[in-house]
Each structure stands twice: as structure tokens, then as C-alpha cells.
Amino acid sequence: MSLPLVEIKNLSLKYGNYKALKNINISFFPGKCVVICGPSGSGKSSLLRCVNKLEEFDNGDVIFDGQSLKSAKNISQIRSNIGMVFQHFELYPHLSVLNNITLAPIQVKGLSKKDANFNAMKLLERVGIDDQANKYPAELSGGQQQRAAISRALALEPKLMLFDEPTSALDPEMISEVLKVMRDLADNGMSMLVVTHEMGFAKDVADEVVFMDEGKIIERSSSKSFFENPKSERAKEFINKVLLKI
Amino acid sequence: MDFNVIIDNLPFLMKGLFTSFQLAFFTIVLSLSLACLIAIGRISNKKYVRYPSAIFVNLLRSNPLILIVFWFFFLVPLITGRPLPAFGSVLIAFVVFFSAYFAEIVRSGIQSVGSMQIKAAQSTGLTYPQTMRLIILPQALKNMLPALVTECVIVFQGTTIAYIIGMREFLHSTSLVAERTIRPIELYLFAALVYLIICFTGTRIATLLEKKE
Ligand SMILES: Nc1ncnc2c1ncn2[C@@H]1O[C@H](COP(=O)(O)OP(=O)(O)OP(=O)(O)O)[C@@H](O)[C@H]1O
Ligand SMILES: [Mg+2]
Numbered sequence: 001m002s003l004p005l006v007e008i009k010n011l012s013l014k015y016g017n018y019k020a021l022k023n024i025n026i027s028f029f030p031g032k033c034v035v036i037c038g039p040s041g042s043g044k045s046s047l048l049r050c051v052n053k054l055e056e057f058d059n060g061d062v063i064f065d066g067q068s069l070k071s072a073k074n075i076s077q078i079r080s081n082i083g084m085v086f087q088h089f090e091l092y093p094h095l096s097v098l099n100n101i102t103l104a105p106i107q108v109k110g111l112s113k114k115d116a117n118f119n120a121m122k123l124l125e126r127v128g129i130d131d132q133a134n135k136y137p138a139e140l141s142g143g144q145q146q147r148a149a150i151s152r153a154l155a156l157e158p159k160l161m162l163f164d165e166p167t168s169a170l171d172p173e174m175i176s177e178v179l180k181v182m183r184d185l186a187d188n189g190m191s192m193l194v195v196t197h198e199m200g201f202a203k204d205v206a207d208e209v210v211f212m213d214e215g216k217i218i219e220r221s222s223s224k225s226f227f228e229n230p231k232s233e234r235a236k237e238f239i240n241k242v243l244l245k246i
Numbered sequence: 247m248d249f250n251v252i253i254d255n256l257p258f259l260m261k262g263l264f265t266s267f268q269l270a271f272f273t274i275v276l277s278l279s280l281a282c283l284i285a286i287g288r289i290s291n292k293k294y295v296r297y298p299s300a301i302f303v304n305l306l307r308s309n310p311l312i313l314i315v316f317w318f319f320f321l322v323p324l325i326t327g328r329p330l331p332a333f334g335s336v337l338i339a340f341v342v343f344f345s346a347y348f349a350e351i352v353r354s355g356i357q358s359v360g361s362m363q364i365k366a367a368q369s370t371g372l373t374y375p376q377t378m379r380l381i382i383l384p385q386a387l388k389n390m391l392p393a394l395v396t397e398c399v400i401v402f403q404g405t406t407i408a409y410i411i412g413m414r415e416f417l418h419s420t421s422l423v424a425e426r427t428i429r430p431i432e433l434y435l436f437a438a439l440v441y442l443i444i445c446f447t448g449t450r451i452a453t454l455l456e457k458k459e
Binding site: 049052054076077079080081082083084086088090091092093094103104107108152153156162 | 360362363365366367368369370371372373376380381384385388
């Protein structure tokens with residue numbers, strides 16, 4: 001068995017007095033696609049944001065690729081190895097799609113503009129929007145924006161990709177184009193943590209499913225057994241609710 | 247009325263106007279730069295940065311400009327034992343005073359940009375300073391442009407305060423000519439017209455920028 005890519009140890013997170021994460025212990029292995037699901041407010045986004053230390057956790061530690069985030073001096077450097085995709089895309093509205101993607105490679109990795117452009121165009125081609133490179137984010141459809149945002153995250157050649165409800169803000173007809181890109185990534189062996197309510201994606205693409213509730217991890221199963229045979233009552237309820245809604 | 251006095255004294259008056267522009271220009275450039283730092287301090291999550299910035303802003307905003315000018319022109323030399331040159335001391339006073347106002351504009355501009363933009367930028371490995379410079383401030387600048395232009399107009403009007411320490415800015419030059427030629431009506435009408443044109447233009451620009459949003 002390989003070493004874990006992410007090791008979360010006794011992690012707790014508070015917002016003021018509210019405990020969003022309660023003593024989380026879990027590891028994720030390279031090359032796996034793991035879906036994290038659970039009711040609203042269960043701490044999924046918070047957990048994801050701890051993995052690249054966008055939240056300042058007050059207890060415990062996250063070990064990414066052998067490095068402790070708690071004591072990390074070069075947190076920016078570590079973050080550049082972890083791509084993140086947001087519900088509302090969060091593209092930079094004042095920059096063209098191309099410049100959105102090349103900014104970090106140039107600023108963080110010190111790539112030349114020429115190389116960064118070349119790589120960015122390849123990524124845009126891969127997600128099928130190379131013809132949109134010189135437009136501004138506001139001129140793109142939601143699905144195109146999210147694909148551009150995925151390209152931005154991929155541009156740093158990350159070891160891990162974090163997705164926080166990447167399709168929740170999209171119109172139904174655009175969801176599949178984004179899911180296709182994600183499936184393609186998973187098929188190519190990218191390590192992924194995906195918060196999503198897309199149970200089809202969890203069933204077909206994910207290797208594992210982690211179910212959270214009230215700031216705790218309730219269960220972790222292979223995606224097959226999670227849907228066929230959930231261990232906890234709460235997961236059963238959740239699956240029924242989500243599947244019925246669709 | 248004889249408006250020839252204006253034409254006869256135009257070079258002298260224009261020299262005064264140039265001084266006013268100079269003072270306004272350097273004040274705006276320097277205080278806006280300082281304001282960006284103070285504004286970032288104001289929203290810092292570190293108390294030892296946030297509190298001093300807040301105290302600075304509130305202290306300066308609760309004093310009249312003229313008093314700050316007095317401080318730097320009369321009182322600082324008393325403490326240090328060395329007089330400051332007039333333009334230098336006025337410029338310092340203006341920069342200190344207006345940076346507090348600009349800082350509040352910049353701060354609300356920064357806060358108008360969603361906090362998720364900061365997270366997105368940091369997730370790609372940009373440091374906090376890079377995030378501010380490349381992602382947040384450019385967006386903030388666009389949002390705060392109307393307020394900034396309006397404040398620039400106020401700075402320009404504020405340059406008349408330099409009169410009290412004898413600096414030959416536009417209003418002072420005008421009054422010197424008015425006394426010498428005994429034609430105050432013509433000259434002060436001319437001064438009013440000049441201030442009107444400049445400030446009205448500025449205010450119009452601000453309104454247009456606001457509509458463009
Ligand atoms: N910045 C914040 N400040 C204060 N409380 C927060 C903050 N972010 C999240 N919370 C709270 O922490 C809890 C967990 O939030 P989180 O966003 O991690 O949940 P989630 O599982 O992602 O929910 P959702 O499915 O609605 O996105 C919620 O109760 C939320 O209200
Ligand atoms: Mg969430």
C-alpha cells in the first residue's frame with residue numbers, strides 16, 4: 001500500500017464558538033477519487049478548506065504529501081500543489097480566461113509568459129473551450145466558466161484536486177459537461193476530493209464515499225457498498241432524500 | 247469691470263495654479279499609496295496591525311485639515327528645532343490627512359470584492375501580498391473609482407489651505423494680484439470660475455464612472 005497523500009489527524013475547526021469540525025481522522029490515498037457528501041452545514045466545505053489550510057484550524061493537523069500544514073512555513077508553496085474548484089467558479093473577473101489560468105504559473109512557479117500560455121491553451125483544449133481563451137469570464141456560460149476554473153487549478157500540475165460542489169450553481173444542461181471533465185481527470189489517475197450532491201458521479205466515478213454529519217465523519221465506504229448497503233441510518237436517510245429529489 | 251487685469255497678470259496667476267496642481271498631484275499619489283497599506287492594515291486579522299490603523303484613521307478624520315497643517319508647519323519645527331520647507335511641510339500634512347480618507351475608500355473597495363476571491367487566489371499558491379496586488383486591489387479600484395475621483399476634487403479644493411502658511415498656491419496668488427491692482431471683484435470671480443471648471447469636471451467624471459457600473 002502506498003503512503004497517504006493527505007492525512008488528517010484529530011482535526012477540529014471552530015468559527016467563533018461554533019464547532020464546524022469535531023476531531024476528524026481520515027487519510028486519502030493517491031490516485032483515488034473520493035466523494036464527500038452529507039447534509040447542508042455538516043462541514044464538507046470546511047473540511048475541504050482545511051486540506052489546503054484556507055481555514056486556520058485550531059486543533060490537530062493535516063499532513064499533505066508528508067508535510068505538516070500546521071507548522072508549514074511555505075504554505076503558499078504547498079497550496080500550489082493542490083488545485084481547488086469552487087461552487088461559484090471564482091474566476092478573476094478583471095482578467096481574460098487565458099490570464100486567469102497563467103497568473104499563478106507565472107507568479108508562483110516563475111514560468112515564462114510564453115510557456116504559461118502554451119500550457120494554458122493545451123488545458124483549455126482539453127476541457128473544450130480553447131476558443132474562449134481571450135474572453136472575460138462574464139462572457140462565458142456557467143459551464144464554460146467552471147471548465148476554465150478547472151483549467152486554472154490544473155495549470156499548476158497539482159498532486160491533488162479539491163472540488164467544492166462544482167456543479168451546484170450550474171443549469172442542468174451544463175452539469176454534464178463539467179462532470180465529463182472531472183470523470184476524465186479521475187480516469188487519468190488524478191487524486192480528487194469532491195464535495196457533491198451528484199450521486200450519479202459518486203456511484204460511477206468515485207472509488208470511495210465519505211459521509212459527514214454535524215462536523216463528524218459518519219462513515220467511509222467504497223462507493224458501491226455505500227449506495228447498496230449504507231452502514232449508518234443517517235446515510236440511509238440521506239441517500240433516500242438525495243435520490244428522491246432527482 | 248476690467249478683465250484686462252487678469253490677462254496682464256496671467257503668468258503670475260498660472261504659476262499659482264501650477265503650484266496648486268503640484269500639491270494636489272503629489273498629495274493624491276502619495277496618500278493613495280499610503281492609504282492602500284492602511285486599508286490592508288484595517289482589515290488585517292492581526293490586532294497589533296488593525297488597531298493602530300484604525301486609530302490613525304479615526305484620529306486624522308476627527309481633526310480639521312488646517313490644524314494638521316499647523317502641526318507640521320509650526321509645531322514639528324518647535325520639537326525638532328529645525329524648520330521644514332513650506333511645500334514639504336504642507337505636503338506631509340496633506341498626505342497624512344488625506345491618506346486617512348483615501349484609506350476608508352480603499353477599505354470599502356476591498357471589502358466590496360468577495361472574500362472567496364481571496365480564497366481562490368490563495369488556493370493557487372499566491373501569497374497574501376500577491377493576492378492583494380494582483381487580484382483584490384484591481385477589482386477594488388474599479389469599484390471605488392467614483393469615490394476616489396470625488397476625493398481628488400476635495401484634495402484640489404483643499405490646496406487653498408496652504409494659503410495660511412503663505413504658500414503661493416492659486417488662491418493666494420489671486421489675492422496678491424487683487425490687493426495690488428485693487429480689482430478684487432474681477433480676480434475673485436476669475437478664481438471662482440477656475441475652481442468651478444476644475445471641480446465640476448471632476449464631479450462629472452465621478453458621476454459618469456458611477457453610471458458606467
Ligand atoms: N466563515 C464562516 N463563519 C462562521 N460559520 C461558518 C463559516 N463557514 C461555515 N460556517 C458554519 O459551519 C458549518 C459548516 O459549514 P460548511 O460550509 O463546512 O458546511 P457544508 O457541509 O459545506 O454545507 P453546504 O452543503 O451547505 O455547503 C455551518 O453550520 C456553517 O454555517
Ligand atoms: Mg459547502
